[in-house]
Amino acid sequence: MAAQQGHAELTHIPADAIEVWQETGPRRVRQALAAELEKLGFQNPRLAAIHLMVLTQRVSAAFCTGTMSRNGKGLRHRAMHTDTRVDDYIAGLPEWQQDICREVRRLVHEADPDVEETIKRTNRPYFVLDGNICALLGTKDHVNVMLYDRAIVPDPQNIITSGHGNKTARMISVYRDQPIDAPALVELFRHIIADNRLRKSVGPRR
Template sequence: MSYVADPRVDAYIDALPEWQQAICRQVRDLVHEADPEVEETIKRTVRPYFVLEGNICALLAAKTHVNVFLYDGAIVADPHGIITAGHDNKTARTVAFREGEPINAPALIAMFREIIANNRAGGWRKIKRDQQRD
């Protein structure tokens, strides 16, 4: 897969233990596979973000896992039950991956694509407002 990699995201990933690097690289590839227009950036000083007309997700490596924060306002379906935290969060939910755990790539790509579609429709905040009006 070919995409424009932000060297600051490379630096973040390269500084991690090998098992976390592998998770971050796979998630990075999956978000770009979801839409070739996805861009990479750094926000909050060092955290990798993936954006397209709004935030899609961010990476945060912790001691025992890697968190993928999904910026979806808790409106994106999770039929495979991959969300691990933030079920009631108004802004983002989390999928945590631990060493040796497989990534459900089809489920994650589907969520990325839905977040991107919501971003293109004005963002999850607008969608929630519109739903409340109905």
Template sequence: MSPAGGPGSSRDPRVDAFIGALPGWQQAICREVRDLVHAADPDVSETIKRTTQPYFVLDGNVCALLAARDHVNVFLYDGGIVPDPAGIITAGHGNKTARTVAFREGEAINAPALVEMFRQIIANNSAGGWRKLKQGR
């Protein structure tokens, strides 16, 4: 595994295999999201959960990837508490554990907004996780 995300990060070859099996446009989206989550914190690691789904974790789940026929979903494990000033959340507004940002072929990724959300999720995970933080609200 190459530490392409920096010191402490790990790239899981199973995530490489997941991405490599996708159509080219979905590969591009997944690679960019993968790079952004590692840019948010170099200690993020990768794993596979639910048999085939790539997850990015640091003190808890940060996000997961799911490729659908006409889009790629990025599930943000934030309990709905991370601010979304750029309005990038596309679904799951009422979900108690995760919200979704969906990307379709040809759509640009708002990298600064997504990285900021990743950083906030990671900070929340380090502070005990969104469940604990929600109880204190």
């Protein structure tokens, strides 16, 4: 249906306008791309250029519509794996703590779309992927972000505030009106996830 509609709309555009668009846009790009592919030794650089342009157009469309994951694993919708119990926990906190928790929640899912949520230790939100990544705990005057990094993940921006000698988890304490270093936190999450996957692939020590 969409293709038929697009074709019908295309018939209303003057042929000379389409030719100008082709010459200044796609055709020009295709010719330049074919020339570069020929230098690389492609037997049919013109056809290879056409295929490459079609492929990149599909990938761009997939990203724009949200149907491709960040890691490029196929064309499919990637929604956050949320848990309503985590929603309930956050909703019970003061408003400023809710904002912090929602921001951390968004960032851990940004680190990897396969991250899942659960509740442990009665009511504490945990974010997991092949193992624990982090947990949230609202206190009287700040929010603790527990990082299950086994004290081995690098922290070049020094955002970890305590637990430096803890071999299980370290902690970031975020206070009211304190900005979160989002890029640094996402990078920490990704390091933890990578370590979890590595340990899972190796298996338990004997």
